[in-house]
Amino acid sequence: MRKNTRYATTALGLTVALALTGCAASAPRDGNAAAPTSVVIDTAFTLETGDPGRNYVPTGYMVSKAVYxxxxxxxxxxxxxxxxxxxxxxxxxxxxxxxxxxxxxxxxxxxxxxxxxxxxxxxxxxxxxxxxxxxxxxxxxxxxxxxxxxxxxxxxxxxxxxxxxxxxxxxxxxxxxxxxxxxxxxxxxxxxxKFLNGTSAGSGPYIIDSIDFESQVVLTENPKYNGAETPDFTRVVIRSVSESATQKMNLEGGDSQVAIDLSGDQVAALGSNISVTSTPSAQTIFLLLNQNPAVSPVTSKPEFASAVRYALDYDALLELAGAGSEQATGVIPPSFLGALTDGVTQDLAASKKALAASGYAGETVTLEYPNDYPVGGVSFTPLAERVQSQLAEAGITVELAPAPFTTQIDEYVNGREAFSIWFWGPDYADSANFLPFAAGAKVGLRAGWTAEQNPAIVELAASAENATSMDQRAGAFSAFAQGLQEQGPFVPLIVPGSNIATAKYISGVSYNSTWTMDIAELHNK
The missing domain is CATH 3.90.76.10 (Dipeptide-binding Protein; Domain 1)
Known part of the structure; x- marks a missing residue:
């Protein structure tokens, strides 16, 4: 799971951000003005290296995609x-x-x-x-x-x-x-x-002019490029602006032309001079219920997971996510092979029946989550509060225990959380990214779910992994996703939206689950 793009570096103020570009942002075109040849992109930086072979973070992927x-x-x-x-x-x-x-x-x-x-x-x-x-x-x-x-x-x-x-x-x-x-x-x-941190050794449409890992990357056109892309912008400045509110202000003021990290609510409030590309992302926000009795004798009952699954009003949860978001139909998001067509719907009768079968006797269950790490504009605190309220209506008592991401991540990775909210995103565009949710696999073990506890799921995962035809593969991944929905210790909630906002004259924005956006595909309309 790669790190989410928000809250990666200290926010730059507007004045500082403008100074770092080294020139004024391109003015929008009008009937008498030449088309801009440079573009400024604001995003929350996750940038560690200019070396593509060592890169593993979203902003780094966007840069590498342009240069290599x-x-x-x-x-x-x-x-x-x-x-x-x-x-x-x-x-x-x-x-x-x-x-x-x-x-x-x-x-x-x-x-x-x-x-x-x-x-x-x-x-x-x-x-x-x-x-x-x-x-x-x-x-x-x-x-x-x-x-x-x-x-x-x-x-x-x-x-x-x-x-x-x-x-x-x-x-x-x-x-x-x-x-x-x-x-x-x-x-x-x-x-x-060290060499690759300042010099290009690729064949992409752009070359590196300068990199500052804390503030900005400047790219210029590669004069030797002879590939299929036809970029309109000869100079690209990618700036570190971690606060989405500042990104919105910069875009509306014409100081940038692209904002990567706006929430659904923010894009809904943009003026008519801004274009927005909203689409479901590849992130999945889910509940985890630990299956290890030593961690929790309550959540480890499979019937308790079913009780939670059917207690929730998913439409009401989705209201918190905004533009571009969808209900998570399973652990595989909708754009990937094997994703389920329909998600779970609320069924309080089924929830209460499963709760009774679990032996639940009113114990308070603690819901942990990172409270400083929005995913796709979805803040976990209001989401946790709504989950708490809905579970209370089904007879489940939940106590909220928020903590900073840096504190919470260790508990999650080491399988010590009984009940928690987390998220998962792909490292490459293939459904194999979601096989770690199987019993005995990486995310399964974080939920205390061993291979011995559910060999049927292990077999479904193996069938998906080893398929030799696309038809066979599609069926195998669908069966895997369905098996997890019925038997797994995960309750998928939301696929948050990706909202990329641009100046009106820019076209060619296409969301990608790995590199977010291909800079070379940006064009003047």
Whole structure:
């Protein structure tokens, strides 16, 4: 689970933010003015490195997507099927061998042709840097050069998720000769990060002009770029503005042209000179009920989870989320393969029956949650209060126990919370991201849910993981999601919206669950 984009750095005031750009923001077009050639983007920074192979945070992904390219890509907001990027691909019937054929016309920002050697080095560099947060993306994948334009990726078990993995900006293809010359290796001795923090070694439509990890990134056009994108903006400034209210003020005042992190309520209040792209995000907010009796003899009863599941009024909870949001129909969000069509509906009779079967005797259950970490504009405190009120109507007594994210995360990760609100987002655009909710898997164990407690769910997860056809895979993931809804210790609540607001003259905004927005797709209308 990657960190959410909000509250990442100290908020910059408006005056400071403007000073950091080094120039005035582009003025909107009118009938007598030339089209702006620069754009200012405000977002809550999660930026740790300019090295794509070490990157694992949302702002970093947005930057890497603009500067580097991957073997495969997605077309606009459609994340269902990867398309050709630097290469096209074919797969064998067992989904264990993937052959990538490079577009031999493509070059890096210094004019060097992109070859199979660059692909092999780039992917093996991430695989070998075990200290990199992105290292897991290459787990179990072997990379072999066939010739200068052909590379084969192999796995021991079926891996229909592999094409989606190859869209992740952490697996971008770098100029191997340049990176090796500046300390790059394929193991933990790699020392190229310092170089990549200030210099581009990619083939994307932009190159790095400057990076300040606390304040802003400046990108300029790559004069050697010869790919399919046709960006209208030759200069891009991405600023760290962690407070969404400040982002809104900057956008309305014309000091920025794009605001990434506005809530549903904020976008509803924007004027007619602002355009908004609202869509369900890929985040899922859910309740966790610990299945370990040592943690809680109450929540560990499967019937108690059912009682909670049917007690809630999901439409009333959704009112707190605003534009672009949807009820979570399961642990898999609606844009992913296997997502359920319909969510749970409130059924108080079913809730009371399950509650009686659980042996609940009126004990107070403590609901824990981070109170300083909104997800997609959804604050957890009013959500927790509404859950508390609804459960009280069903006969369940809940006490609220908010805490800062930094305190709460350790309790959650280590499986010590009996009843809590959390969220989950994908690391790459594939439903395999949600298999950790299975019994005995990472999130399952955070809920005290061992493989021995539900072998049927374990089997459903294995079927989804090892499917060798898309039809088989879709059915397997749907069965997995349905099994979790019926038997799991998780109660999915809300998929919050992604609301990207822009100046009226900007078009081309497409939400992506990994890199949020492709800067190169922004255009003047």
């Amino acid at each position: 390219e991957t073997l495969l890509d997605f077309a606009g907001s459609d994340e269902s099927t990867p398309v050709a990027g630097l290469a096209s691909y074919t797969a064998n019937d067992d989904a264990t061998e993937f052959t990538f054929t490079l577009d031999t016309d493509r070059v890096f920002s210094d004019g060097t042709p992109i070859t199979a050697d660059d692909v092999v080095f780039s992917l093996n560099r991430v695989k070998g840097m075990t200290e990199s947060k992105a290292n897991f993306l290459m787990e179990g994948i072997e990379v072999t050069k066939v010739d200068d334009s052909t590379v084969v990726l192999t796995t021991k078990t079926p891996s229909l998720k592999l094409p989606a993995l190859m869209t992740n900006p952490s697996l971008a293809i770098v100029n191997s000769a340049v990176v090796i010359e500046n300390g790059g290796t394929t193991d933990n001795s790699d020392a190229a990060e």
